[in-house]
Amino acid sequence: MPDLNGRTIEAGAFKSVGFIGGIYSNYLALGKALELLKGRVDTVVALGDFGAFGPHPDRTLEILREREIAAIRGNYEEALAAGADDCRCGYTNPRDNEFAQLSYDYTKAKTSREHVEWMGSLPAHIRLSIAGKRILLCHGSPRRVNEFLWESATPEPFIKKMLDDHETDLIVCTHTGLHWSRFIAPGRGVVNVGALGRPANDGTPRVWTAVIEEKEGAPAVRFLPVEYDFERLAREMESEKLPPEFIETIRTGWWTTCLEMLPAKERAAGKF
Amino acid sequence: MEASAELINTEQRYPFSPLFALDTLWLQVAGTLCNLRCTHCFISCSPTNHSHEMMSLEDVRRYLDEARQMGVKEYYFTGGEPFMNKDLFAMIELALKQGPVSILTNGLLITSKTAARLKSLSDASDYSLELRVSLDGYDAETHDAVRGLGTFEKTLKGVLNLAAAGLNPVITAVEVNDDLGARQGREKFLACLKSIGLTKPRLKILPTLRLGAEINRTRAYESWESLRGRELTKDESLALQCSSCRIATSNGVYVCPLLIDSPQARLGETLQDSLRPFELKHQACFTCHATGFSCRT
Structure with a gap:
């Protein structure tokens, strides 16, 4: 087996699996997503980055742990568990890093x-399988927890x-905050x-x-929008004195920070 | 005596940078030929510098074929001035079939017609086409001092042509004055870009390199600026661009864009020839390590 730099769990075969990407402390959206997936999939897996950005990080962690959601670690979990001083998000722009630091310091202080x-x-x-295809779940990419895989x-x-x-057919990841897929053959891709x-x-508040x-003998993906009480989240972020830029994103659906990593096409699609 | 001899040997050893994966392929499409003669150019490009000639479409096709087999993730076209290569558009079209492409340019040759052609190439691909335009300061005084009189206005025109065509370039500034890297300088620069009409300004700041023409503008590397005797951790190695890039030129494959003037940095004729670890003997290696800088966007 290739060196994946960290522990891998073999989980066996499934018919359908629901995936939770970066939660960033949005426990309200997490609750809604789990409702949406209930009865629809064999199991649900969270792909890391439970904290950051949003309020009250413990609320997300309580939901994940109470409901025994299978999970892998993201860069946030690695950083917190190691007691690191920053989130290891992998940003290279100074303004992006300033906002990332605000998020991380808040989350670190508030996580039990x-x-x-x-x-x-x-x-x-x-690692698991669907329709006989091998699927590898990771946070950023199989080789690096904070690698950005943009469409x-x-x-x-x-x-x-x-x-x-x-040695896999399909890679399932998160870390960028934008959902997409690319298949090079049926059931083979990212x-x-x-x-x-x-x-x-x-430009919409849904997540x-x-x-x-x-589907037709191979694993296929369906992305599901999650509508949730974003106004409540925004108000809680205000009372926690989180940056107004973050709250604007929650309300408007446009990213205002951590934009400099975006490639040209993804950057062109947004407002800022 | 033996012990001290061993000590001296240790001190003179340089760390090696292994290639973890060939993710980034640079193509020196314009060689060292440029329509400017900037005083900070790390490879002294000019209208008459033929150290590296323009690459032909066939050269580029050969390296792209090899790169596709090897699973390269992204491509960068540089020079010299890439828009002086008559086959540039065909090269871009070819590369965009197999991955995202960034072009490093001084913007002087980007007319509105050129910008429109670039936009249609970008629209025809699933992958991003990035234009990186060099603007070494937010006023003509700073920029023209290194790039030549009147070039600030001409470059801005190229930038605005790109913006009008719906392409949003990454403005790249070399830190020719100390204030650019600081927060205030950066914000001032962004404000300037907004004021000329870039609604979503993108800015990358690069350190100067004590190479090529820059040696006369400021100074050369000093002897202590070297990785001699240093050992790098895996994370430090991964942070160096040479752990994941190579550059193809008309004279073969080199380790990175900074070192194409250094014979020791030429690793072979093909990409396959060039995969071995590179000994970080060059003083520019010190800059990459000390600043965490990468030529990548």
């Missing part, structure tokens, strides 16, 4: 110790190499499940979850 210990126990990857910058030859290198934590930079299930 017991939850942080649980984060340290999470695997880095899960317009993740080309087919690169996908083919990643699938070969990691699915980025997007995020529950903030809208998809499309996204994804289901992968068998």
Whole structure:
């Protein structure tokens, strides 16, 4: 097996699986997404980045743990479990990093110790199968927890190499906050499940979850919009004195921060 | 005596940078030929510098074919001035079939017609086409001092042509004055870009490199600015661009865009030839390590 740099869990075969991308403390959207997926899928897996951006990080962690949602760790969980000083999000722009730091300091201060210990126990990857195809779940990419896989910058030859290198048919990831998929053959490709934590930079406050299930003999993806009480979340963020820029995003659906990583096509699609 | 000899050897050893994966392929499409003669150019490009000639469409096709087999993630076209290569549009079209492309330009040759052609190439691809335009300051005085009289206005015109065509370039500024990298300088720069009509300004700031023409403008590297005797952790190695890039030129494949003037940095004729670890002997390697800088956007 290739070196995946972290513990991998083998989870077996499923007919359908629901995926939760970056939650960023949006516990209200998490509740709604789990309602939406209930009875629709065999199991649900959360792909890391439970904290950041939103308010009261423990509320998200309580839901995940009470309902025993299967989870892998993201860069946030790695950073918190290691007691790191920053989120290791992988931004390169100074303004992006300033906002990321505000989020991380808030989240670190408000996450209870017991939850942080649980984060340290999470695997880095899960392998499972649907319709006989091997599926590898990771946070950023199979090789790096904070690698950004954007739709317009993740080309087919690169996908083919990643699938070969990691002995899998399908890679399922999050980290960028935008959902997309690219298949190079039926059941072979990359699915980025997007995020529950903030809208998809499309001018609407809805957020996204994804289901992968068998269709015509191969795993196929369906992205599901999640409507939730974003106004309540925005008010809670205000009382927690989180940055107005973040609250604007929750209300309007347009990203206002952490934009500089976006490739040209994704940047052009947003307002800022 | 033996012990001290060993000590000296240790001190003179340089760390190696292994290639973890070939993610980024640079193509020196314009060689060292440029329509400007900037005083900070790390490879001293000019209208008469033929150290590296323009690449032909066939050269580029050969490297792209090899890169596709190897699963390369992204492509960067540079020079010199890429828009001086008559086959540039065909090269872009070819590369955009297999991945995202960034073009590094001084913007002087970007007419509104050129910008419109670029936009249609971008629209025809699933992958992003990035234009990175060099603007070394937010006023003509700073910019023209290194790039030549009148070039600030001409570059701005190119930038505005791109914006009018619906392409949003990344403005790249070399930190020729100390204030650019600081928060205030950065914000001033962004405000300037907004004021000329870029609604979503994108800005990348690069450090100067004590190479090429820059040696005469400021200074060369000093002897202590070197990675001699240093050991790098895996994370430090991964942070170096050479752990995931190579650059193809008309003279073969080199380790990175900064070192195409250095014979020691030429690794072979093909990409396959060039995959071995690179000994970080060059003083520019010190800049990449110390500043965390990458030529990537």
